[in-house]
Structures are given as C-alpha cells and as structure tokens.
Amino acid sequence: MTASAPRTLFDKLWDAHVVIPESEAAPAVLYIDLHLIHEVTSPQAFTELRARGLSPRRPDRTKATMDHSTPTLPAGPDGRLPYASVASERQVQTLADNCAEFGIELFDMHSDQRGIVHVIAPEQGFTLPGMTIVCGDSHTSTHGAFGALAFGIGTSEVGNVLATQCLLQRRAKTMSITVDGALAPGVGAKDVILHAIGVIGVNGGTGHVIEYRGSTIEAMDMEERMTLCNMSIEAGARAGMVAPDDVTFEWIARTPRGPKGADFDAAVAHWRTLRSDDGATFDVDVRIDAADIRPTLTWGTHPGTAIGVDVPVPAPVDAAERKGQDYMRVVAGQPLAGIPVDVVFVGSCTNGRLRDMREVAEVLRGRQVSAGVRMLVVPGSEIVKREAEAEGIDAIVRAAGAEWREPGCSMCIAMNGDIVAPGQLAVSTSNRNFEGRQGPGARTLLASPTTAAWAAVRGVVADPRERFDDRREVA
Amino acid sequence: MSSDFPVRSASVVLAQTNIDTDQIIPARFLSTTERKGLGRHAFNDWRWREDGSANPDFAFNQPHNAGRSILLAGRNFGCGSSREHAPWSLRDLGLQVVVSSEIADIFRGNALKNGLLPVVLPEAVVQDLMTRPDDVLTVDIEARELRTPDGTIHAFPLDAFARTCLLEGVDEMGFLLARSADIRHYEDTHHAR
Numbered sequence: 051m052t053a054s055a056p057r058t059l060f061d062k063l064w065d066a067h068v069v070i071p072e073s074e075a076a077p078a079v080l081y082i083d084l085h086l087i088h089e090v091t092s093p094q095a096f097t098e099l100r101a102r103g104l105s106p107r108r109p110d111r112t113k114a115t116m117d118h119s120t121p122t123l124p125a126g127p128d129g130r131l132p133y134a135s136v137a138s139e140r141q142v143q144t145l146a147d148n149c150a151e152f153g154i155e156l157f158d159m160h161s162d163q164r165g166i167v168h169v170i171a172p173e174q175g176f177t178l179p180g181m182t183i184v185c186g187d188s189h190t191s192t193h194g195a196f197g198a199l200a201f202g203i204g205t206s207e208v209g210n211v212l213a214t215q216c217l218l219q220r221r222a223k224t225m226s227i228t229v230d231g232a233l234a235p236g237v238g239a240k241d242v243i244l245h246a247i248g249v250i251g252v253n254g255g256t257g258h259v260i261e262y263r264g265s266t267i268e269a270m271d272m273e274e275r276m277t278l279c280n281m282s283i284e285a286g287a288r289a290g291m292v293a294p295d296d297v298t299f300e301w302i303a304r305t306p307r308g309p310k311g312a313d314f315d316a317a318v319a320h321w322r323t324l325r326s327d328d329g330a331t332f333d334v335d336v337r338i339d340a341a342d343i344r345p346t347l348t349w350g351t352h353p354g355t356a357i358g359v360d361v362p363v364p365a366p367v368d369a370a371e372r373k374g375q376d377y378m379r380v381v382a383g384q385p386l387a388g389i390p391v392d393v394v395f396v397g398s399c400t401n402g403r404l405r406d407m408r409e410v411a412e413v414l415r416g417r418q419v420s421a422g423v424r425m426l427v428v429p430g431s432e433i434v435k436r437e438a439e440a441e442g443i444d445a446i447v448r449a450a451g452a453e454w455r456e457p458g459c460s461m462c463i464a465m466n467g468d469i470v471a472p473g474q475l476a477v478s479t480s481n482r483n484f485e486g487r488q489g490p491g492a493r494t495l496l497a498s499p500t501t502a503a504w505a506a507v508r509g510v511v512a513d514p515r516e517r518f519d520d521r522r523e524v525a
Numbered sequence: 526m527s528s529d530f531p532v533r534s535a536s537v538v539l540a541q542t543n544i545d546t547d548q549i550i551p552a553r554f555l556s557t558t559e560r561k562g563l564g565r566h567a568f569n570d571w572r573w574r575e576d577g578s579a580n581p582d583f584a585f586n587q588p589h590n591a592g593r594s595i596l597l598a599g600r601n602f603g604c605g606s607s608r609e610h611a612p613w614s615l616r617d618l619g620l621q622v623v624v625s626s627e628i629a630d631i632f633r634g635n636a637l638k639n640g641l642l643p644v645v646l647p648e649a650v651v652q653d654l655m656t657r658p659d660d661v662l663t664v665d666i667e668a669r670e671l672r673t674p675d676g677t678i679h680a681f682p683l684d685a686f687a688r689t690c691l692l693e694g695v696d697e698m699g700f701l702l703a704r705s706a707d708i709r710h711y712e713d714t715h716h717a718r
Binding site for chain 1: 540542545547548551554555556557558559560570575599600606607608609621627629631634635638639643662678681686695697698700703704707709711715
C-alpha cells in the first residue's frame with residue numbers, strides 16, 4: 051500500500067462526503083449530514099418541495115428553530131408574543147406548519163431549548179466533528195469550530211438539501227490562518243477574528259475554506275472557537291474550521307444529544323484523525339502573532355475595517371471608504387476611543403453564549419451603564435439564559451441598568467423590532483457593521499463582549515484594559 | 526431561460542466597492558414567505574428617502590437607466606448574508622447580469638440559480654466599462670464573452686455546469702433527484718442505518 055499524500059482537514063471532510071466526484075461538466079454531489087433550518091430562509095424551499103410533490107428525504111437529519119423574527123420581550127398579559135409585524139408572526143407559524151407536516155424536529159417558542167440556530171445545534175450535540183453542516187444562513191461557519199465543514203446556503207439550496215440531502219459543490223481552495231502566542235489580558239477570540247479579517251480583508255477569504263491553527267487557537271475553549279469560525283464569512287470565506295481535540299470532545303460529552311457510551315468512544319477515536327496531516331499544504335498561509343492583537347473594533351461599514359481601540363482611523367483609500375467614514379461620522383487620524391455611544395448590544399450567534407454573558411457580567415459587576423446609553427444583553431439560547439441566570443448574571447445586568455432579554459438574533463439583524471435608531475451609534479458584539487444593518491441609519495462598531503460592556507460603562511468607546519489601571523477606574 | 530441570453534443592454538453603474546446584501550435588500554424586508562415582488566425593495570435604503578420619495582441621485586432612479594439589465598458594480602459585490610432574496614430582488618428589478626471584478630461566493634451561487642448572471646472581469650476592464658455606461662454591451666453565455674460596441678471581446682469565466690443550467694434550463698434539484706440511487710448507495714455504505 052502506498053502512503054497517500056498528506057491532506058488538510060478540509061480535504062478529509064470533503065473526500066468523506068463526495069457522493070459523485072466533480073468533473074469539468076458538473077460539480078461534485080456532496081452529502082450533507084446535518085441541515086439546520088429557520089423561519090426566514092426556508093418557507094420558499096418548502097413551497098418548492100410541495101410544487102414538485104416531494105417530501106424531505108431525511109427529516110431525521112434536519113433540525114429547525116425560530117430565531118431571526120422572534121421577539122426578545124416576553125408575552126404580554128394577553129399571552130401573545132410581541133411580534134414586530136403580522137408578517138413576522140406568519141413566517142414563524144409557517145415554519146411550525148412545515149415542520150409539523152414533514153416530521154422535522156422543531157425547537158419552537160414553547161421549547162425550553164430554543165435559541166439561535168448556531169447556538170443550539172452545538173449545545174444539543176447535533177454539531178459533531180467530521181460532519182457536513184449547512185443552513186440557510188451565512189453564519190453556519192460557526193459549526194466549523196468542531197472540525198465540521200459548515201457553510202451557509204441560499205433558499206434554492208435549502209430546497210435541494212431537503213429533497214436530496216445533497217448539494218452540488220465545486221471544491222474550495224484552502225487557507226490556513228495560524229495564530230501563535232498568548233493573548234493579552236482583555237483580548238479575546240472576537241478581537242482575534244476582527245484582527246484577522248482586518249489583515250486578510252473583507253474579501254480575503256473568497257473561494258477559500260479557512261483552517262485556524264496555532265497555539266492561540268488550541269488554547270481557546272469551544273465558545274471562543276465558535277466566535278472565531280462564525281465570522282469567517284465576514285472575510286468572504288466559504289467556511290472556517292478548527293481541528294477537533296480534547297476540548298471539543300469534552301464539550302460534546304456534556305451535550306444531551308451527542309453520542310454516548312461506546313458510541314462516543316468510537317466516535318472520538320475517529321475524530322482524532324480529523325486534523326491536517328503533517329506536510330499538508332494550503333493554497334494560502336497567513337500567520338498572526340497573538341501579541342499584535344489589541345482590543346479591536348471596526349470604524350467603517352464592513353468588517354474588514356478593524357483596528358485596535360487606540361489606533362487612529364486610517365485615511366480612506368477609496369470613495370467607498372470615504373463614504374463609510376462619512377456614514378460612521380469617524381475622522382481619519384483619530385482613534386475610536388472617546389466616541390460617544392448610544393446603544394450597546396451583546397448577543398448574536400457570534401457572542402451570545404455563556405462565556406460572553408460571563409465576560410459582560412465581569413465588567414458590569416458593581417458598575418453602572420452610563421446615563422443615556424441603552425444596553426441590551428440577549429442570551430443566544432434558553433439554555434444560555436438559564437445557566438447565566440443560575441450564576442446571577444441577569445441580576446448583575448439589570449442592576450447595572452441594562453436590559454436582559456429573551457433569546458434570539460435580536461439587534462444583530464434587527465428584524466424583530468430590536469433596532470438602533472437612525473444616526474445612533476451602537477457598539478455591538480454581532481458580526482456585521484453594514485450600513486443600516488441594525489436599523490436604517492444606524493451606525494455599528496463591532497467589538498468583543500468585554501469592549502462592548504466597557505463602552506456601556508464609560509459611555510464612550512474605550513480601551514477595556516483601562517479596568518486594570520486604578521487611576522482610570524470608574525466606580 | 527435560454528431566450529434571456531444573449532443580453533444586449535446599456536449598464537447601470539454602482540461603483541462602490543463591497544456592496545453587501547443588506548444594501549441589496551435590507552433584512553426588514555425578509556419577513557416574507559414569497560419569492561416575488563421584492564424588486565421594490567432592491568437597494569431600498571439608497572433608492573428611497575425616509576418620506577418614501579425616490580432619491581434622484583441614485584442610479585436606479587435616473588430616467589436614462591430605466592430598462593437597463595446590466596449592473597456594473599464595484600469589487601466584492603454581494604458580500605454578506607446568504608439571503609437569496611438579494612438575487613430575487615435584483616431579478617425583479619429587471620437585472621439579468623452583474624459585472625464586477627469580484628463577486629461574493631454565496632451571492633454568486635444564488636444568482637446563478639435565478640437566471641442572474643455573475644460576470645467577473647479584471648478590475649481595469651470593469652473600471653473602463655464604468656466610464657461608458659451608455660454603450661450597449663452584449664453578454665453571450667454560449668461564448669462566455671462580453672462584447673462592447675467597438676468590437677472588444679472580454680472573455681469571462683463561467684462554470685460549465687452553470688452555463689448548461691442557464692442555457693438549457695437544467696435545474697439543480699432535478700439534477701440531484703436523478704442521482705437518488707447514488708445518494709442511497711452513499712448512505713448505505715457510509716452510515717449505519
């Protein structure tokens with residue numbers, strides 16, 4: 051037997067899911083292990099299925115939740131949830147109807163396990179190493195944190211996967227992003243990914259699947275790795291992934307729906323093979339020194355405009371950047387620190403997990419949200435909410451003057467009524483700072499939970515490392 | 526679908542780089558369960574002012590651009606979300622071709638499934654075309670060429686399968702359904718069922 055050529059993690063996942071290899075004439079038929087659906091991008095796919103007289107091929111491999119259009123305020127005295135519109139409520143009901151008709155497991159508004167699709171699938175143990183995972187949502191890249199090949203698809207493809215459990219795909223190119231070294235205090239996974247997007251650019255990953263590697267990544271827990279992989283799409287990448295290790299397996303062992311007993315042991319033995327072989331080569335290699343990463347925010351209207359909190363905003367390189375600076379009302383040559391803040395949003399599939407809630411509580415404990423700042427803290431799932439409440443985090447958030455909401459996508463995509471008013475400036479732990487993303491005219495600075503919470507306390511964008519400096523302490 | 530091509534049209538220019546899917550169609554218009562009727566909200570927040578009136582400075586509101594079916598856009602068009610509502614809205618607006626020096630992956634795939642042809646050409650070519658938006662361009666899928674009135678030919682890459690789908694109306698779901706036996710074989714050999 052000849053030794054096979056060294057393969058990357060992506061190569062291994064791809065090869066294991068090819069039903070029919072690609073040719074000049076047609077893309078590969080790729081098998082999908084797990085299909086996640088939500089209310090916004092699935093209704094037209096079910097309509098297509100019905101029009102063709104089809105049923106989902108593998109409802110057992112399909113899981114549904116409602117998250118984008120759902121209210122984050124509890125039901126009123128009449129027992130009705132405060133949907134933003136009749137259309138939103140109808141969309142949520144349509145998902146429930148479709149799941150009931152076709153036997154798809156749904157985490158609905160009555161479920162105590164519901165939440166943002168990319169938070170609950172890993173929480174339940176649906177997301178496992180070695181899987182192919184898709185969802186009609188670009189932040190599906192989150193699941194790559196477990197060593198899965200996970201990517202967002204459009205509604206036509208949602209229909210294809212429902213009907214056939216397969217997709218037509220051309221093989222992607224590969225990119226390694228290696229981060230080595232210890233992160234400074236106050237610097238976390240969100241800063242790492244914002245910094246990385248700043249390095250490779252908002253389109254730097256186009257056509258590529260990124261593997262994040264190096265000692266900094268290995269030292270991250272699963273929640274941090276999810277934050278990292280989540281924003282791969284913000285560099286244009288098809289997917290992001292981290293090779294699974296003991297940290298991954300320990301997470302899965304605690305999930306309610308992951309494999310158990312002998313199945314788990316057998317799975318771990320296989321999962322340990324899911325790493326890029328020594329000598330495997332990537333189409334592009336990027337190296338980042340962890341020591342170079344500061345608390346990082348964005349100054350413009352795409353996530354590639356990331357800079358350290360104490361670094362001056364660069365001069366615009368083109369008309370689009372000039373327009374972005376005008377829209378954001380930032381001035382080249384001045385740092386973001388000191389800019390007054392109207393809204394702080396903590397949550398989303400990027401930073402809506404327990405670790406993120408703890409980071410916020412650590413900053414808010416014994417402090418107050420600055421007068422005039424509105425702060426929303428939105429746990430990513432019912433489980434995150436319960437676990438945070440068990441630790442008293444809700445009480446700390448409320449005592450500080452912030453709002454503690456029900457789980458959902460909330461102000462990240464601003465479809466559910468949680469919006470930033472025109473012209474207001476929001477520091478958000480979400481993933482996109484596009485014009486109007488958080489509401490028409492809203493201005494968004496992306497940041498880590500720690501940086502966001504510190505901005506809420508200070509009332510201006512500020513370096514969260516100030517907390518370690520007694521002279522700057524704000525009581 | 527074959528009757529849609531070749532496309533012959535002058536162009537609408539949106540030179541801005543990194544035009545994301547939230548600009549193409551803001552999320553608040555995604556609360557629909559239909560594919561149709563989204564053209565009104567294409568580029569909504571650039572096209573319509575707060576009082577609902579048309580922004581006269583925006584290209585798609587300018588009378589000379591009416592009826593044009595080719596968009597010349599800045600680099601990295603369609604970045605952001607996977608919403609297929611983006612190409613649905615552009616098709617509904619009357620567009621058939623988007624030309625840029627880079628088009629984001631998910632948007633490109635979604636566009637092709639909806640008869641919206643993504644054409645990627647070198648930045649210098651796109652910049653040059655942007656200086657002459659009134660030229661009637663010919664976009665020929667069969668030859669994979671964009672031709673200008675002066676006879677210049679710009680070849681563009683187009684996946685053979687995507688080309689067949691556009692020319693012959695092959696749909697992906699039908700293509701995959703026809704491979705059910707292979708899919709079943711894969712399941713039988715890869716999964717304990």
